[in-house]
Amino acid sequence: MTQHPPHQHPSGHGVIALAVHAESVLHGMVDSFELPGARLYGINTGDAVESAPAPCLLAQHPDVYELLESPTSGLARMFDAAAIVTTGWAAPLDENGEVRGAPSEHAQRRRVRLVVLVTNSGVASVLRFADDPHNVVTDPGSATGSLAEAIEQFWFDPPAEHVAAS
Numbered sequence: 001m002t003q004h005p006p007h008q009h010p011s012g013h014g015v016i017a018l019a020v021h022a023e024s025v026l027h028g029m030v031d032s033f034e035l036p037g038a039r040l041y042g043i044n045t046g047d048a049v050e051s052a053p054a055p056c057l058l059a060q061h062p063d064v065y066e067l068l069e070s071p072t073s074g075l076a077r078m079f080d081a082a083a084i085v086t087t088g089w090a091a092p093l094d095e096n097g098e099v100r101g102a103p104s105e106h107a108q109r110r111r112v113r114l115v116v117l118v119t120n121s122g123v124a125s126v127l128r129f130a131d132d133p134h135n136v137v138t139d140p141g142s143a144t145g146s147l148a149e150a151i152e153q154f155w156f157d158p159p160a161e162h163v164a165a166s
Contacts (some may be wrong), residue, residue, distance in 0.1 A: 016140045018045060019117035019124035022083050023136065025054055026115055030085060033111040033130035038064035038086040042079030043117070055083055062146065068154040076155075081119040084151060086110060089128070116147070118155040123148070 022043055030039070041055035060076045061067035063087050076082035091099045091106035103109055111130035116123065125139040 015117065015119055015122045016124040016138055018043075018081060019083075019115065019126050020136065020138060022055060022081070023115040023126035026083065026085060027113075027133075030055070030113070031127075033087050033113050034111075035085070035087045035130060036060070037062040038067045038084060040067055040073055040076060041083040042076050043081040043083055043084065045080040045119075058082075065150055068150050072091055073154065078092065081117055082155060083120075084114075084116045086114050088114075090127075095159075114152055116143075118151055123155075148166065 019054045023043075026041070039057060040059045042058050044152035056079070059067060059070060059072045061070065064084065067073060067083070086112075089103040089106075089109045090112040091109050093155045094100055099106065111128075112127055114125060114127045116125040123138045123143075125141075125143055127134070127137050
């Protein structure tokens with residue numbers, strides 16, 4: 001896999017509003033904090049965020065990175081936006097901004113569901129904790145790390161062309 005420089009797609013209020021709306025709809029559809037794998041949904045935005053149609057489930061895979069690299073996931077480009085839904089464990093960060101050890105083994109671990117929405121206008125994410133499902137935490141596209149890079153590459157880098165040998 002080649003390394004690409006990070007994309008600079010400023011997320012406006014429209015992207016975070018769409019992410020919050022999509023997560024709210026998905027919360028009603030996927031009322032679980034323990035999914036068997038990551039899910040990819042296609043979303044058409046409609047005329048207004050509030051009237052956007054329900055997300056369409058496109059694919060699911062136990063590994064979010066393999067899901068994003070799957071040729072089937074290219075179907076998401078037929079929509080205005082894609083939402084990646086994944087669940088797992090979260091743990092508090094230490095004074096250096098890191099988690100010591102596996103979050104699933106931390107004494108203060110919490111079940112979490114993360115929804116990352118990506119459009120041509122940018123990326124935004126919304127998460128909920130199982131022990132406090134009425135509150136959402138949002139990020140207007142400032143997340144970093146391997147998942148953020150994989151989502152950027154998935155949406156903004158053109159798919160590799162497969163040429164048949166003649």
